[in-house]
Amino acid sequence: xxxxxxxxxxxxxxxxxxxxxxxxxxxxxxxxxxxxxxxxxxxxxxxxxxxxxxxxxxxxxxxxxxxxxxxxxxxxxxxxxxxxxxxxxxxxxxxxxxxxxxxxxxxxxxxxxxxxxxxxxxxxxxxxxxxxxxxxxxxxxxxxxxxxxxxxxxxxxxxxxxxxxxxxxxxxxxxxxxxxxxxxxxxxxxxxxxxxxxxxxxxxxxxxxxxxxxxxxxxxxxxxxxxxxxxxxxxxxxxxxxxxxxxxxxxxxxxxxxxxxxxxxxxxxxxxxxxxxxxxxxxxxxxxxxxxxxxxxxxxxxxxxxxxxxxxxxxxxx
Amino acid sequence: xxxxxxxxxxxxxxxxxxxxxxxxxxxxxxxxxxxxxxxxxxxxxxxxxxxxxxxxxxxxxxxxxxxxxxxxxxxxxxxxxxxxxxxxxxxxxxxxxxxxxxxxxxxxxxxxxxxxxxxxxxxxxxxxxxxxxxxxxxxxxxxxxxxxxxxxxxxxxxxxxxxxxxxxxxxxxxxxxxxxxxxxxxxxxxxxxxxxxxxxxxxxxxxxxxxxxxxxxxxxxxxxxxxxxxxxxxxxxxxxxxxxxxxxxxxxxxxxxxxxxxxxxxxxxxxxxxxxxxxxxxxxxxxxxxxxxxxxxxxxxxxxxx
Ligand SMILES: Nc1ncnc2c1ncn2[C@@H]1O[C@H](COP(=O)(O)OP(=O)(O)OP(=O)(O)O)[C@@H](O)[C@H]1O
Ligand SMILES: [Mg+2]
Numbered sequence: 001x002x003x004x005x006x007x008x009x010x011x012x013x014x015x016x017x018x019x020x021x022x023x024x025x026x027x028x029x030x031x032x033x034x035x036x037x038x039x040x041x042x043x044x045x046x047x048x049x050x051x052x053x054x055x056x057x058x059x060x061x062x063x064x065x066x067x068x069x070x071x072x073x074x075x076x077x078x079x080x081x082x083x084x085x086x087x088x089x090x091x092x093x094x095x096x097x098x099x100x101x102x103x104x105x106x107x108x109x110x111x112x113x114x115x116x117x118x119x120x121x122x123x124x125x126x127x128x129x130x131x132x133x134x135x136x137x138x139x140x141x142x143x144x145x146x147x148x149x150x151x152x153x154x155x156x157x158x159x160x161x162x163x164x165x166x167x168x169x170x171x172x173x174x175x176x177x178x179x180x181x182x183x184x185x186x187x188x189x190x191x192x193x194x195x196x197x198x199x200x201x202x203x204x205x206x207x208x209x210x211x212x213x214x215x216x217x218x219x220x221x222x223x224x225x226x227x228x229x230x231x232x233x234x235x236x237x238x239x240x241x242x243x244x245x246x247x248x249x250x251x252x253x254x255x256x257x258x259x260x261x262x263x264x265x266x267x268x269x270x271x272x273x274x275x276x277x278x279x280x281x282x283x284x285x286x287x288x289x290x291x292x293x294x295x296x297x298x299x300x301x302x303x304x305x306x307x308x309x310x311x312x313x314x315x316x317x318x
Numbered sequence: 319x320x321x322x323x324x325x326x327x328x329x330x331x332x333x334x335x336x337x338x339x340x341x342x343x344x345x346x347x348x349x350x351x352x353x354x355x356x357x358x359x360x361x362x363x364x365x366x367x368x369x370x371x372x373x374x375x376x377x378x379x380x381x382x383x384x385x386x387x388x389x390x391x392x393x394x395x396x397x398x399x400x401x402x403x404x405x406x407x408x409x410x411x412x413x414x415x416x417x418x419x420x421x422x423x424x425x426x427x428x429x430x431x432x433x434x435x436x437x438x439x440x441x442x443x444x445x446x447x448x449x450x451x452x453x454x455x456x457x458x459x460x461x462x463x464x465x466x467x468x469x470x471x472x473x474x475x476x477x478x479x480x481x482x483x484x485x486x487x488x489x490x491x492x493x494x495x496x497x498x499x500x501x502x503x504x505x506x507x508x509x510x511x512x513x514x515x516x517x518x519x520x521x522x523x524x525x526x527x528x529x530x531x532x533x534x535x536x537x538x539x540x541x542x543x544x545x546x547x548x549x550x551x552x553x554x555x556x557x558x559x560x561x562x563x564x565x566x567x568x569x570x571x572x573x574x575x576x577x578x579x580x581x582x583x584x585x586x587x588x589x590x591x592x593x594x595x596x597x598x599x600x601x602x603x604x605x606x607x608x609x610x611x612x613x614x615x616x617x618x619x620x621x622x623x624x
Contacts, residue, residue, distance in 0.1 A: 001392045006422040013419060018410050135406030139464065142370045142402065143423040144395040315373035 002145035007153030024119045036176035043100045051096045055087045082193040089199045101185030102177030103204040109173030113215035120162040124226040125239040127154045132234035147312040218271035228303045231310040270295045323348050323504045324472045329378035339528040346504045353519035354508035361528040362508040366476050370400045399470035405461025409450035424468035435463045454481035473505045545605045549577040552599040
């Protein structure tokens with residue numbers, strides 16, 4: 001009987017021996033390089049005046065808002081007063097926040113997780129459908145491995161590919177930051193204002209990983225969806241096209257229909273958990289973090305169940 | 319049969335309202351090459367797909383070494399090697415990488431074993447090339463290699479000679495013989511090339527329209543009493559009368575100046591003596607082996623596509 005480990009090795013071999021995979025990796029690195037270059041160029045254009053004057057002026061502006069603007073709710077007030085405290089902390093400790101640090105590159109690379117999601121969705125959509133397109137499904141299934149095990153092997157190696165892209169993106173952004181700005185920014189603190197109203201120094205790497213973490217949730221959901229589509233369609237081009245279309249159109253539709261209450265039950269309304277962070281608004285006012293986590297769990301279970309059902313129960317007559 | 323390694327019990331497949339394979343039952347013992355013969359659309363591939371679990375059975379059971387494919391799929395499949403229709407391979411991998419892929423699924427297939435199989439199928443010169451550069455016959459060989467890597471007890475080959483050149487077919491035939499005789503493997507081959515089946519198989523099952531029409535041993539067929547003896551003489555009319563009297567009119571016919579006698583080969587010496595004594599000029603007497611093809615066509619009514 002086949003061991004799961006060997007099945008995963010087989011799937012990995014099929015992913016990484018395809019030239020397409022390395023084109024994707026190259027594309028990701030190129031995008032990262034481009035983004036880092038743009039950031040550097042943007043910084044070098046320089047902002048007028050010195051940073052200390054700018055921060056002081058900004059604080060005066062925030063102070064005025066707090067005093068004069070009667071429309072501010074408690075959240076907005078906290079936002080402004082926190083900004084003022086953090087700016088004061090910068091001034092006292094002589095930290096220039098507008099100067100690019102290595103961490104800015106890493107944090108901005110989290111935006112490229114959308115690209116990583118698209119690339120992984122392509123791989124996932126191809127995972128099962130391609131075996132049908134190639135006709136190799138027959139030999140794949142005629143062996144001492146249950147279909148459930150084969151499916152699991154495929155899922156694990158797809159997620160492994162996503163993990164590899166994430167690691168490459170993090171490392172490449174870190175590398176670009178180190179090359180362009182030096183590694184002295186490494187020890188910069190991440191500033192937050194705690195519930196006690198005092199500025200705390202946190203770890204930058206924890207903050208960056210958090211940013212990655214939020215983005216990875218949507219990656220996880222879309223890739224699992226694409227995997228299900230791959231089990232449903234038996235042609236890889238159809239599976240890829242459908243998965244990408246679903247992702248792009250879904251987000252747009254959620255925006256358009258956000259005035260309707262039923263929107264909150266859509267996957268797209270729930271994948272971005274940063275909407276519950278302070279200073280953000282959820283898609284629908286009645287939505288809570290707990291609700292979104294529950295919806296995501298339900299969608300995830302349904303996607304997995306359908307994939308499993310479609311892959312293990314259907315006749316293979318290709 | 320007590321040592322049957324592959325047993326089919328009332329295997330049935332119904333799709334929609336159509337029954338594609340109905341109530342197929344037979345046993346295949348170790349060491350036998352079993353042919354699966356039937357016109358296009360008879361249900362050969364469908365049956366093979368059910369044996370290897372690619373499609374579900376509507377009814378019935380397949381046992382491999384007594385293990386049910388339906389209930390204990392993984393265990394049953396450790397004993398099976400198969401190619402179903404054209405063996406498609408991963409084109410972006412080399413032949414060798416493809417074999418590694420299939421070897422990993424089984425426990426205990428060593429590098430040495432892979433190399434041995436590669437040599438056995440004569441692929442050693444091209445094995446490290448990408449499969450997309452292989453010819454059809456080379457892919458077919460790679461398919462057979464993949465199927466025997468783990469030394470299965472039952473080898474199932476759907477149209478294995480498809481795409482092979484005459485030398486390749488001969489090699490495959492010799493190799494299958496060797497596998498059955500030396501390693502006691504049971505082989506199931508499907509084909510619509512009857513002449514090929516005659517050379518390769520010990521027994522054939524003839525199916526048509528999804529039903530088993532007959533299972534017969536080819537040894538039996540060769541020793542069949544029903545040989546057609548054709549007699550060529552100068553005066554066919556008198557010879558016909560002579561032979562009709564001798565056989566009481568049984569199985570003697572005259573057609574196109576030739577006399578045809580249905581019977582055993584052992585009749586020939588007596589017949590010759592009779593004709594010579596009567597002063598007839600005998601140009602030839604020969605026994606024509608009724609080929610499996612004739613029998614097959616007769617049985618299936620000569621109607622090839624169902
Ligand atoms: N998925 C399916 N749905 C409906 N009918 C099918 C399906 N697959 C096969 N059939 C039908 O079942 C019959 C048997 O097909 P099968 O492929 O088993 O024939 P075969 O004996 O292998 O023929 P050939 O010699 O042409 O390979 C055919 O009439 C075919 O049309
Ligand atoms: Mg067929």
